[in-house]
Amino acid sequence: MSGESYDLHLTTLSPIHIGSGKSYSCCEFVPAKAKSKGQIVKIIKRVNLTNYYSSLSDDRKDTFLASLTNSSFELKQFDKKIKKDFVRYQCIDNSRVDFINEVQEHIKTSDKLYIPGSSIKGAIRTAIFYNLLTEEDMDKIGKDISSNRRNNSFLSNDLLKKHFTSGFGNDAQYNIFRFMQVADTTTTNLPRIEQVLAVMATDDRRKNQPYSRHGNVVKSYLETIGTNKEFKSRLTTTFDSNLYRKLKLEDKSEILDLNYLKEVLFKFSQDLIYYEMDFADKYDIEYLSKFYETLNKKNTADAPLLKIGAGSGLMATSIAMKLKEYDPASFDRVRNSFRRSYDFEFPKSRKVTKQGKPFGWVKLEFN
Known part of the structure; x- marks a missing residue:
């Protein structure tokens, strides 16, 4: 059995919040x-x-x-x-x-903040799945949606199985991602409390204000890792030709190649940044436009960006962005199945700090 191990260097480009599931009050x-x-x-x-x-x-x-x-x-x-x-x-x-009144807690160890390896790996997995989807796959998703077999979902379990497993036996055992491990990052102290607002797109551009309920702006408070914080982690891949052959995963080994990983992360982040730039331009949200213009310059093929944690949103955590581009009619069918849906935009809100900065962006460097 052999493999590769890479040191990961992460730099936060906007506030990061990975929830512990707990909160504390005043x-x-x-x-x-x-x-x-x-x-x-x-x-x-x-x-x-x-x-x-x-x-x-x-x-x-x-x-x-x-x-x-x-x-x-x-x-x-x-x-x-x-x-x-x-x-x-x-x-x-x-x-x-x-x-x-109340603060949602960031995940910690010994009261120090870190980024879980599972959050990094999950974001990598989404980017790879997004990249692997073919026109045939998208056609299948469209047919499933039109025949009401998808049930309000932008994911497809059978396509996940197709691209990540051999289709035999237990999915976890026969999944190529069992051969990738991402360690939890190093830690940092001194969390930053950020006020979270939801900026809402409306069909009247003059009214793009934070979401309000009964006349009061809805807000919450998160413990976050601040910007320009640096962390170390480790990504390890394992290769065993005999085991791959036994599990019928030989044709999926490219997924674990470092150059392939960099390429798909760069492309996915690029598509996501362009999508958010279009959203900000369409609704004249100037501070979001400026943020993503700056962010776009930091996304490179050798050091791609990743979006993780709270505020990642639907487009960063699913294939919705690709479905909307490839098959708008199917996207609309799924959109209309949500309780709150809007013809002019979906999703129509973005979580930002009081200062107007989106959450969740980090830069990855592989050594």
Whole structure:
């Protein structure tokens, strides 16, 4: 058995959020200020509530527990000066708001942020599938959609099997991707809290404003890895001609070739960037146009870009972009099956920070 191993160098080009599935509220953190690069910045200190509670007197414990039953309780109202011993970690508050009720947590190890190898591998897999689809495949998808066999999906399990497996036995065992491993990245500390807004395209270009409900702008708050952060990972591929032959995967070995990987990642990111540039130009969203014009220059064949995590959107995580170009009628059939669908654009929203920057873009370099 042989193979190749490549050092991956990742640089974040916009905020990254990979959710842990957990969140914490203002009863778990206190706002503060700190010096960063010679400037005073807003931060929040997330508190270890178990240790903090244990340190309280019996009377204070009772008061604290009673306060927690109030949904609007803020820890800073109870104690403005939390001792350093009880602070789990700090976040730079880049939300530009006076009050944060709840923060969605980024995945961590020992309270340090990282990018899971599974997120990187999943994005690579989507780009490869997008590249492998043939005209015959697209015709089949169109026929399945017109005969209502696809059920509101831009994916096709039989085509995934066709391109990634030999079609025999257990799919995971006979899948070419079992021979690719991507390690979790190195870690970083000091998350950045970003306010998340959904910019909405409308048929009236003058009204492209953040999504509102009942007159209030809908917003949420994420722990993120900030821009220009660097990480290391490792991509390893395994080659065993005898095993490939036994599993009938000989014709799929090109998928694991480094030059092929670079090429498909570059092309997929290029198509996605052009798609987003067209969207921004069509609806006169100037800050998105500028962002993607700059991003396009950073996408190269040797160091392609990748979109991962929260805010990736439908086009980055499926073959919808190809279906919309190849078979608009089939795309519209699937679009119309969604509860909220719009003739002039689908999907019609993009998640951005308060400063208007999309989420999820990283640059990959292979050594």
